[in-house]
Amino acid sequence: MARLTGKEMVVEALKREGVEVIFGFPGGAIIDVYDTLHKDGTIKHVLVRHEQGATHAADGYARATGKVGVCLVTSGPGATNTVTGIATAYMDSVPMVVFTGQVPTGLIGNDAFQEVDIVGITRPCTKHNYLVKDVKDLPRILKEAFYIARSGRPGPVLVDLPKDVQNQEAEFEYPEKIKLRSYNPVIKPHAKQIERAYRMIEQSKRPILYVGGGVVISGAHKELKELAELINAPVAMTLMGLGGFPGTHPQSLGMLGMHGTYAANMTMANTDLIIAVGARFDDRVTGKIDAFAPMAKVIHIDIDPTSIQKNVKVDIPIVGDCKIALRKLVDVAKKEGRPKDVWKERLAPWWEQIRAWQERHPLAYKYDENVIKPQFVIEKLYELTKGKAIITTEVGQNQMWTAQFYKFDEPRTLLTSGGLGTMGYGFPAAIGAQIAFPDKLVIDVAGDGSIQMNIQEMATAMEQKLPVKIVILNNQFLGMVRQWQELFYERRYAATEFHVVPDFVKLAEAYGAKGFRATKPSEVEDTLKKGLETEGLVIMEFAIAREEGVFPMVPAGKATTEMLLV
Amino acid sequence: MKHTLSVLVENNPGALSRIAGLFSGRGFNIESLCVAPTLDPSLSHLTLVTTGDDFIIEQIIKQLNRLIDVYKVVDVSEGEFVEREMALIKVKAEDETRAEVLRMCDIFRCKVVDVSPKTYTIEVTGPESKLKAVIELLRPIGIKEIARTGTIAMVREKKTL
Ligand SMILES: Cc1cc2nc3c(=O)[nH]c(=O)nc-3n(C[C@H](O)[C@H](O)[C@H](O)COP(=O)(O)OP(=O)(O)OC[C@H]3O[C@@H](n4cnc5c(N)ncnc54)[C@H](O)[C@@H]3O)c2cc1C
Ligand SMILES: Cc1ncc(C[n+]2csc(CCOP(=O)(O)OP(=O)(O)O)c2C)c(N)n1
Numbered sequence A: 001m002a003r004l005t006g007k008e009m010v011v012e013a014l015k016r017e018g019v020e021v022i023f024g025f026p027g028g029a030i031i032d033v034y035d036t037l038h039k040d041g042t043i044k045h046v047l048v049r050h051e052q053g054a055t056h057a058a059d060g061y062a063r064a065t066g067k068v069g070v071c072l073v074t075s076g077p078g079a080t081n082t083v084t085g086i087a088t089a090y091m092d093s094v095p096m097v098v099f100t101g102q103v104p105t106g107l108i109g110n111d112a113f114q115e116v117d118i119v120g121i122t123r124p125c126t127k128h129n130y131l132v133k134d135v136k137d138l139p140r141i142l143k144e145a146f147y148i149a150r151s152g153r154p155g156p157v158l159v160d161l162p163k164d165v166q167n168q169e170a171e172f173e174y175p176e177k178i179k180l181r182s183y184n185p186v187i188k189p190h191a192k193q194i195e196r197a198y199r200m201i202e203q204s205k206r207p208i209l210y211v212g213g214g215v216v217i218s219g220a221h222k223e224l225k226e227l228a229e230l231i232n233a234p235v236a237m238t239l240m241g242l243g244g245f246p247g248t249h250p251q252s253l254g255m256l257g258m259h260g261t262y263a264a265n266m267t268m269a270n271t272d273l274i275i276a277v278g279a280r281f282d283d284r285v286t287g288k289i290d291a292f293a294p295m296a297k298v299i300h301i302d303i304d305p306t307s308i309q310k311n312v313k314v315d316i317p318i319v320g321d322c323k324i325a326l327r328k329l330v331d332v333a334k335k336e337g338r339p340k341d342v343w344k345e346r347l348a349p350w351w352e353q354i355r356a357w358q359e360r361h362p363l364a365y366k367y368d369e370n371v372i373k374p375q376f377v378i379e380k381l382y383e384l385t386k387g388k389a390i391i392t393t394e395v396g397q398n399q400m401w402t403a404q405f406y407k408f409d410e411p412r413t414l415l416t417s418g419g420l421g422t423m424g425y426g427f428p429a430a431i432g433a434q435i436a437f438p439d440k441l442v443i444d445v446a447g448d449g450s451i452q453m454n455i456q457e458m459a460t461a462m463e464q465k466l467p468v469k470i471v472i473l474n475n476q477f478l479g480m481v482r483q484w485q486e487l488f489y490e491r492r493y494a495a496t497e498f499h500v501v502p503d504f505v506k507l508a509e510a511y512g513a514k515g516f517r518a519t520k521p522s523e524v525e526d527t528l529k530k531g532l533e534t535e536g537l538v539i540m541e542f543a544i545a546r547e548e549g550v551f552p553m554v555p556a557g558k559a560t561t562e563m564l565l566v
Numbered sequence B: 001m002k003h004t005l006s007v008l009v010e011n012n013p014g015a016l017s018r019i020a021g022l023f024s025g026r027g028f029n030i031e032s033l034c035v036a037p038t039l040d041p042s043l044s045h046l047t048l049v050t051t052g053d054d055f056i057i058e059q060i061i062k063q064l065n066r067l068i069d070v071y072k073v074v075d076v077s078e079g080e081f082v083e084r085e086m087a088l089i090k091v092k093a094e095d096e097t098r099a100e101v102l103r104m105c106d107i108f109r110c111k112v113v114d115v116s117p118k119t120y121t122i123e124v125t126g127p128e129s130k131l132k133a134v135i136e137l138l139r140p141i142g143i144k145e146i147a148r149t150g151t152i153a154m155v156r157e158k159k160t161l
């Protein structure tokens, strides 16, 4: 057993956990850990320009890879700057460990310089957090932090490191295994419940698979596809579930909910059986809860019991990892041996109805030859990238157009802030994803508002030589809010119009990147081609129809069948 | 509906504030909360009285279990259970009421734990309903101060937490 200082323990633990890269920003209270990292030299550090950028980058890295994202920041303002990023990760169940410096233990509570109670501040938006008061506890805490972040329903964990603890010495024995008596997530689903679920599926004439982020998190896409194809059920995905089932698959109805497809929402409204997999019945999905899927029985597979029966009554709860649950369901179905043709035939009338909905109102927009339609940009982007890129988005209309018009066939290829809806997420997340996959094409689809919230990370991307491509859909509006004002506030555009927007091409150049602009539909394809072919960091700006809306739209609080259409 | 939850939680700093934060953050009610050490120094025992329909109580229990520091949650009020609360009540007790206060103490089996020329301080223990009755009866005489412990509870018979 070796004696190590706290700061050495941190670096040692990072190595044992297989951490290859961390995102951070230094300061007095964390300078010792930085010094140790520097001397050690084996872990890559990405110096961001704002701590929020570090958290989103770590989050993007985590979502793209499934590994734990790691951040390192100083006390006080460094720590508070991480809060938005931590809450973003918390809402979308992203595994992350954030280390914050803290004033020495003797000064805690004294309003010391750059002291803030970050453990108190982040208690409601972390899965768990720690203030390390004794260096002897540090090895255990480090192990627990990573274990808690990635196990069960993943989430962010914060570890607050007082400066004196970083420099004190203790025996370092890193626990190989860990067992916490008060934390034992249920992974293996109950066999009886699986049987019961199968019986219910067998009986259903109008089922729907409602697929959420849990499928992506658990890597259950293969099992899901197998089950879907076997039972011939239609599949609707949440924003977070996109890519969990191939968007180009004939059984895919695309996204459901507020800006989901007409067919997905109608199918949900008329189903007799919802098979919910890793989805949490969010209000963007259910709309007015009393009117949601009134005829449906519900099977709900989720690893977190709190997600089950939180918003809707569930007939068959299945707590556990959905990859295992789906595998077991497929096994039961195979054992029962109902032939594929029988499933097909049983659901033929249901599919006929669904196809009619799809034909009645497919996703659509009015093409215009004089002004660029944002949906057209996304369609072209999809064509040119053959659907193979990792796409991050900002928040707002740009995000919804991406969700609607880019078809995601693979999990972990759409990285977007769903639960918190954090503007400024997309670009730093793209940086994290690009660090994880240097050879993949990583694109941030942005709005002119959101991109300005973390634009400073251009310098980070340049410094790291990251070839991230940014597509800005510029409407000179906080478009999504403007859309609500147009529809529900009699077009009173209170504080949603930008009278000054930077010249994004020049801005790119100022950072040493490349910038391209398209102002006419005829320029869209060339601009995209040029931008995607250009090496290094690129901004492509598209001057889009300023008052274009996102449709379909279920007005907040309305039933999901009350969609406003194009 | 009123529910009494018995919660065993790791004796970590911040554990209590996680629980309090959970209730305020999610808009759940806390009617009373009582925390004390257990025989195992690494665990604290928390008795929590809350209200809500079955749906909400289910969420409360699940959300409590989700906290990493929470070891065990039992809805004591689901079956047979005993619950007790203690109150210290300082009542005005001047010439004409001194005897009446004592009589009341006798009926409710309260103890007088402090005496001054103008007051009695009495200790009353029992289920919440008993405390309520005593307080209502003493109120007209003049209550100067009350301190209450909050409810503690235990499942009857063999079932142990
Ligand atoms: C502007 C805007 C508009 C939006 N519009 C829409 C919309 O139209 N439609 C829409 O769907 N969303 C929309 N959203 C997103 C929405 O707010 C929610 O984030 C989203 O619906 C939640 O997705 P989810 O239910 O898949 O849950 P997630 O947040 O992805 O949660 C995942 C669930 O899976 C569970 N889980 C995790 N791991 C596992 C595992 N291994 N096994 C089993 N279960 C697991 C978790 O416990 C959790 O319950 C919008 C967001 C914004 C910002
Ligand atoms: C940090 C933050 N502040 C405010 C909001 C509220 N909001 C949601 S969408 C939106 C408009 C975004 O504008 P822009 O990035 O230009 O995207 P557009 O909708 O125009 O495509 C705003 C202000 C938010 N989601 N996040």
Ligand SMILES: [Mg+2]
Pocket: A447, A448, A449, A473, A474, A475, A476, A477, A478, A479
């Ligand atoms: Mg905009």
